[in-house]
Amino acid sequence: MKFIEARKLVHEYIRRDEEGNVESIQTALDQVDLEIEEGEFVAVLGHNGSGKSTFAKHLNVLLSPTEGSLWVDGKDVNDADKLWEIRKTAGMVFQNPDNQIVASVVEEDVGFGPENIGVPTREIWERVDQSLRDVGMTEYRSHSPNKLSGGQKQRVAIAGVMAMEPRCIILDEPTAMLDPHGRREVLEAARRLNQEKGVTLIWITHYMEEVVHADRVYVMDSGSVVLKGTPREIFSQVDTLKKYRLDVPQMTLLAHELRQAGVGIPAGILTRQELVEALCRSGLEERGGGGYAGVGRE
Amino acid sequence: MSIILDKVNFTYSPGNAYEKHAIRDISLKINDGQFIGIIGHTGSGKSTLIQHLNGLVRAQSGAIYYNGEDIYDRDYDMKKLRQKVGLVFQYPEHQLFETTIFKDVCFGPQNQGLEPKEAELRAFSALRTVGLPEKLWYQSPFELSGGQKRRVAIAGVLAMEPEVMILDEPTAGLDPRGRDEILEQLARMHRELKITIILVSHSMEDVANYVERLIVMNQGQVMLDGTPRQVFAYYRELEAVGLSAPQVTYLMHELRQKGLAVDADATTLEEAKASILRALKERR
Numbered sequence: 279m280k281f282i283e284a285r286k287l288v289h290e291y292i293r294r295d296e297e298g299n300v301e302s303i304q305t306a307l308d309q310v311d312l313e314i315e316e317g318e319f320v321a322v323l324g325h326n327g328s329g330k331s332t333f334a335k336h337l338n339v340l341l342s343p344t345e346g347s348l349w350v351d352g353k354d355v356n357d358a359d360k361l362w363e364i365r366k367t368a369g370m371v372f373q374n375p376d377n378q379i380v381a382s383v384v385e386e387d388v389g390f391g392p393e394n395i396g397v398p399t400r401e402i403w404e405r406v407d408q409s410l411r412d413v414g415m416t417e418y419r420s421h422s423p424n425k426l427s428g429g430q431k432q433r434v435a436i437a438g439v440m441a442m443e444p445r446c447i448i449l450d451e452p453t454a455m456l457d458p459h460g461r462r463e464v465l466e467a468a469r470r471l472n473q474e475k476g477v478t479l480i481w482i483t484h485y486m487e488e489v490v491h492a493d494r495v496y497v498m499d500s501g502s503v504v505l506k507g508t509p510r511e512i513f514s515q516v517d518t519l520k521k522y523r524l525d526v527p528q529m530t531l532l533a534h535e536l537r538q539a540g541v542g543i544p545a546g547i548l549t550r551q552e553l554v555e556a557l558c559r560s561g562l563e564e565r566g567g568g569g570y571a572g573v574g575r576e
Numbered sequence: 577m578s579i580i581l582d583k584v585n586f587t588y589s590p591g592n593a594y595e596k597h598a599i600r601d602i603s604l605k606i607n608d609g610q611f612i613g614i615i616g617h618t619g620s621g622k623s624t625l626i627q628h629l630n631g632l633v634r635a636q637s638g639a640i641y642y643n644g645e646d647i648y649d650r651d652y653d654m655k656k657l658r659q660k661v662g663l664v665f666q667y668p669e670h671q672l673f674e675t676t677i678f679k680d681v682c683f684g685p686q687n688q689g690l691e692p693k694e695a696e697l698r699a700f701s702a703l704r705t706v707g708l709p710e711k712l713w714y715q716s717p718f719e720l721s722g723g724q725k726r727r728v729a730i731a732g733v734l735a736m737e738p739e740v741m742i743l744d745e746p747t748a749g750l751d752p753r754g755r756d757e758i759l760e761q762l763a764r765m766h767r768e769l770k771i772t773i774i775l776v777s778h779s780m781e782d783v784a785n786y787v788e789r790l791i792v793m794n795q796g797q798v799m800l801d802g803t804p805r806q807v808f809a810y811y812r813e814l815e816a817v818g819l820s821a822p823q824v825t826y827l828m829h830e831l832r833q834k835g836l837a838v839d840a841d842a843t844t845l846e847e848a849k850a851s852i853l854r855a856l857k858e859r860r
Contacts (some may be wrong), residue, residue, distance in 0.1 A: 295716065316796075318607075322783070324751070325721075325751035325752075325754070326721045326722035326723060326750060326751050326754060327721045327722070328751075358675060361786070373749065427617070427618050427619065428618050451749065454748055454805070455748055455749070456618070456747040456778070457616075457617045457618050457778045457818060457819070458778060458780065458820045459818035459819070459820075460617075460618065460818075478582075484749070484751050484752060487823075502629060520753075523751050523752065523753035523754070523765055524751065524752050524753070525752035525753075526821070527595055528781060528823045528824065528845060529823060529827065530784075531845060532824065532827070532848060532849060534772060535849050536849060536852060537851070539849070539853055541852070541853070541856060550823060550826055550827050550830065553827060554827065554830045554834060557831060557836065557852065557856075558835075560833045560856070563682070
């Protein structure tokens, strides 16, 4: 069994009127099958209302399946006895940096989780030290969280999750409310945890640029997984992504359009560096004679 | 017709331990019909600045003139100003509250004291402008998608027929298509209704693509003010204050360093594409 495995996972939001009769049913997850290996950096894309967040909330049992099953580290989310174990395995970071901080001092906020599950005091402090170091926030440990920037608050939130010693962190649009600097800060902190500590990352986002370094990308649409693959495989399908209300990173789009205009560069370019290298190489080839169709024709 | 800010200062909690000088000595002129972007890192004073423009926050010193009238004048009609200068807050969909979309959009104009009939006409036209399908109008606003809710919220402000519309990060949290739809809508409103639009954004790509003038805030002051091309030429200075230039600007600089004669100041994908194709052609 894989670290995370979903089999025919269904979730319906059922609305009832005052007498308890069913008013409407909205299927948010529709027969989702999905596997995630431990230690992977997995990105989940999808338009608003595609089911990303509903799926994420199943991973630490904030929601339970209507039908089907989901196993996290071999534990079935339908098994009520395993609830707390699953929540310790899989921690969650939300979008808004301002509504997930509970204490008035950074280190107390990070210590809240372990204290809540009865970790001995000395170990709480060890975990707090370690977690703050992991996200690079040690120097702010005695600060008040409300004086921090958005990116710093999100890193404190990640430290709070890390203090629970999870094996998997789910981040549901953690950068949506941040400025560019804050976005970079949070992404780098999370990737470091993935690379150095082997924590599985499940990263939900609308920013295509953040997905470039993921091991695997899942694209969701109307409650189902419609595409999966490496970032290069996913982003080579520019038109399919547009159909799902998504986009490709700007560099990929530019490379795609240059190729269509006849420039001799390879398909599937993801980053600026790749595009610079490809264009320089294509320039050199060109000097040696020859040329491309579409460029330089007058 | 314009908004003029003359040496505006504002400090939060003056005189106690939490004192924070949010904006200092800001002097700006915002001409009629401009499409302006404001960027700046969190805490740079952007939100405080825009709240001054419709009188939500009162400057401690300095003056603001709307169409030549001092808004801090004792006889000035502040309520009128707030109708003329519409403010769409961050996550405006959190402020929807009525039972149907149509009623929600009617609320603003009705509150202005218009006859119900007139308010409804305004709501019709506003909902049509934001492009929300008519079959949804009499549904609850809470069943819409994020992007649709946001359009309803924008329609609510539009129905007051403002001359200036200020939007604080109107695309935050939207999927790429939703983002493009909202921005296209704003561009169209700007073009067709000739409204002045002021867009606060964290996306350098978005401002590069849409605005004609870009104001950069840092530590409560205007750090740069110009066209996106002019502003993003200072990409190193922008980085020093936690901002950046659009990806293509970096690409162009790197290509120049490698000896490809591209236009280093390109800020949009179209400009970059044209310039790269031209440079490759010249190189032959």
